Amino acid sequence: MTRNLRIVTIAIVLVLGGAAASAQGATRFTIRGAGFGHGVGMSQYGAMGYASHGWTYDRILAHYYSGTGLATLNDARDVRVLLQSGSGSASFSGASKGAGKTLAPAKTYTVRGRAGGQVELFGPGGRSLAVAAAPLRVTGPGPVTLKGRAGNGRTDGAYRGALEFRPGELGGVNAINAVGVDDYVKGVVPLESPASWPIEALKAQAVAARTYALTTSKGGTGWDQYPDTRSQVYGGYGAEVASSNAAVDATAGQLVTYDGTPVPTYFFSTSGGRTENVENTTLGTEPEPWLRSVVDEYDSVSPKHRWGPIKMTRAAAGAKLRGLYRGRFKGVKVVERGRSPRIMLADVIGTRGRTRVSGATLRARFGLYDTWAYFTAIKARVAPLPPPPDPQSAGPSTGGTGAGTAGVRPVAILSGTVLPARSGARITVQRLTGGRWGAVSTALVRRDGTYRAPLSARGLYRVRYKGDAGAAVRVR
Numbered sequence: 001m002t003r004n005l006r007i008v009t010i011a012i013v014l015v016l017g018g019a020a021a022s023a024q025g026a027t028r029f030t031i032r033g034a035g036f037g038h039g040v041g042m043s044q045y046g047a048m049g050y051a052s053h054g055w056t057y058d059r060i061l062a063h064y065y066s067g068t069g070l071a072t073l074n075d076a077r078d079v080r081v082l083l084q085s086g087s088g089s090a091s092f093s094g095a096s097k098g099a100g101k102t103l104a105p106a107k108t109y110t111v112r113g114r115a116g117g118q119v120e121l122f123g124p125g126g127r128s129l130a131v132a133a134a135p136l137r138v139t140g141p142g143p144v145t146l147k148g149r150a151g152n153g154r155t156d157g158a159y160r161g162a163l164e165f166r167p168g169e170l171g172g173v174n175a176i177n178a179v180g181v182d183d184y185v186k187g188v189v190p191l192e193s194p195a196s197w198p199i200e201a202l203k204a205q206a207v208a209a210r211t212y213a214l215t216t217s218k219g220g221t222g223w224d225q226y227p228d229t230r231s232q233v234y235g236g237y238g239a240e241v242a243s244s245n246a247a248v249d250a251t252a253g254q255l256v257t258y259d260g261t262p263v264p265t266y267f268f269s270t271s272g273g274r275t276e277n278v279e280n281t282t283l284g285t286e287p288e289p290w291l292r293s294v295v296d297e298y299d300s301v302s303p304k305h306r307w308g309p310i311k312m313t314r315a316a317a318g319a320k321l322r323g324l325y326r327g328r329f330k331g332v333k334v335v336e337r338g339r340s341p342r343i344m345l346a347d348v349i350g351t352r353g354r355t356r357v358s359g360a361t362l363r364a365r366f367g368l369y370d371t372w373a374y375f376t377a378i379k380a381r382v383a384p385l386p387p388p389p390d391p392q393s394a395g396p397s398t399g400g401t402g403a404g405t406a407g408v409r410p411v412a413i414l415s416g417t418v419l420p421a422r423s424g425a426r427i428t429v430q431r432l433t434g435g436r437w438g439a440v441s442t443a444l445v446r447r448d449g450t451y452r453a454p455l456s457a458r459g460l461y462r463v464r465y466k467g468d469a470g471a472a473v474r475v476r
Contacts, residue, residue: 026471027379027416029317029331032308035370037268039276039342040283040291041065042208044193045305046271048201049298057203057251064275065256065265065290070207073253078161079184079213080223081234083146084175086168088112091147092175094158098138099130105140108147111175113167135164135176135222143237146175159236160187166222176223177236185210186240186248191233192267195241202247211256211265258290266291270302272340272372280338281371282360293339304369309468314377320365327352331377331419332362342371349419378470379416380463383452410454412475418465423447425465432460432472 037043042064050060058070084090093108099121103109109129110122119136121129130136138144143158161179168174179187185206189195193205209232217224218231225231255262266283278284278291299305318329327350335356336345343359359371366373388409418427425445430437440461443453455461455475463470 026381026473027314027377028469028471029312029314030308030376030378030468031310031366031368031373032306032376032468033368033370033373034270034272034304034306034341035372036270036302036304036307037370038266038281038283039268039271039338039340039370039372040278040281041266041268041275042204043271043275043296043299043302044201044205044267044269045302046296046299047204048193048197049296049301051198051201051204052301053298055200057200057207060200060204061207061256061265063294064267065258065263066292066294068256068258068263068290070254071257071260071262073181073255077181077214078178079181079225080164081177081179081184081225081227081231082174082218082220082223083157083159083163083177083227084148084173086170086172086174088172090165090173090175092138092144092163093147094140094142094144095138095163096140099132099136101129103138105142109138111136111165111173113165113171113173115167117167119165119167119173134166136166137162137164137178139163146177157236158238160184164222169221174222181210181213182248182252184213184234186245187234187236188213188232189244189248190241191235191239193244195244199243199247199250202244203251205267206244206248206251207254207256208265208267210251210254211262212267214255215262215264256290263288263290270304270370271296271299272305272370273299274340276338276340276342280342280344282358307369310366310368313471314379317366317377321348324348324355324357324361324365325350325353326355330417332375333420334375340372341374343373346375375420376465376468377417377419378463378465378468379418380414380461380470380473381416382455382473382475383413383415385410385413410456411458412455413452414455414461414463414473414475415450415452416463416470417449418445418451418463419449421445421449421465427451427453428464429453429455430462430464430469431457432462437462437469 047060089112091110094105095103107124112120117134120131123129139162144163145156145158159177160183164176166174188209189205227234256265277293279287325348330349334346347354363371426442428439429441431440443451445451458475460472460474462472
């Protein structure tokens with residue numbers, strides 16, 4: 001090789017190497033998913049979809065709760081809902097009786113907890129009226145109002161039935177609404193399913209809510225249900241709507257039963273198209289014959305039927321999963337899904353090892369709507385080119401170039417990883433031209449998730465895999 005030829009060759013290598021080195025590697029982490037909720041039992045949007053297609057409430061319930069029937073309560077049952085806890089005092093109005101005293105419904109009274117399981121009742125002027133063993137129970141000619149509580153903790157709330165007051169376990173006083181089950185359900189249905197939905201969907205919600213209330217308990221002292229999603233959302237008399245009340249009245253006392261026994265009727269917002277077996281979720285560890293996975297044909301009416309893509313850098317994703325991997329975060333690989341695609345187990349992968357976690361853990365860490373989720377990490381960077389062959393040491397020409405196309409030497413190599421991806425999967429390389437991304441080549445993913453693709457021109461590139469796009473990298 002002559003001296004001038006060596007100088008030219010070295011210059012080419014430096015220019016091309018500089019072009020590659022100037023591009024910054026980047027990794028994009030993408031999450032796609034479906035559904036909203038725990039996935040067990042009745043999908044509320046799915047029930048609305050079935051009702052819109054002419055299904056009756058009993059048919060809807062039988063679909064979601066496999067092998068069940070309906071029965072009617074033979075006796076009156078109350079539900080006790082914890083409305084307020086731990087506050088130093090609780091105030092109410094609308095009561096005419098309490099602690100053996102006649103009260104004025106128009107006036108406001110206050111209750112405070114005392115030692116020894118007692119509570120004290122104070123009149124409007126602050127004068128003590130009575131000390132009574134818990135619970136102190138007050139009733140009125142109509143709904144009783146608990147001051148500062150309307151299901152949202154900010155304004156007064158009116159409730160059917162009675163208010164009961166007990167000393168809080170950690171001090172203060174607890175306020176509990178003791179209410180007949182059907183009156184309770186009237187305060188649940190319009191907050192769990194919009195009252196504008198078809199009546200058959202509201203009836204299904206009424207029966208499911210009634211059954212859930214009587215077959216589950218949080219086990220508190222003197223109460224069994226929360227007024228929020230820890231049980232089911234309850235707003236009392238102030239939340240009631242005529243259409244949902246009609247659904248409750250039309251199904252009065254009806255319960256979902258399996259082999260003649262009322263059973264827990266879990267429900268949630270959106271299934272994504274299929275519900276899940278209870279043992280595959282955080283709600284249970286053993287199979288239950290009425291809580292099996294079923295196809296949810298009309299759940300697509302929900303805005304959360306499909307969601308995403310949620311895009312972030314790999315560093316941001318790693319920050320959310322901190323403590324669940326060793327080394328630098330690489331990605332998430334699902335290793336077991338349930339009867340639906342909801343995640344049961346997955347590996348959080350780092351450069352120095354991986355940790356197995358549940359789908360519920362991933363949902364909580366990322367703040368996802370559901371455990372029905374897919375994770376893709378696409379890394380792209382510009383790799384340096386190997387030096388061109390020495391013309392004097394090369395053998396006879398075959399007419400091929402080995403790295404380029406049609407005899408054109410590439411200006412750079414785009415390389416990186418896709419996680420997870422099967423060996424032999426194909427990625428698409430896109431280039432931004434005229435404000436639009438267009439495919440310029442493809443490459444195969446190797447067993448270790450890596451790929452390499454030669455680039456024939458400078459510009460802005462990205463990699464797509466199964467609908468997800470990685471971050472853009474520039475070849476200068």
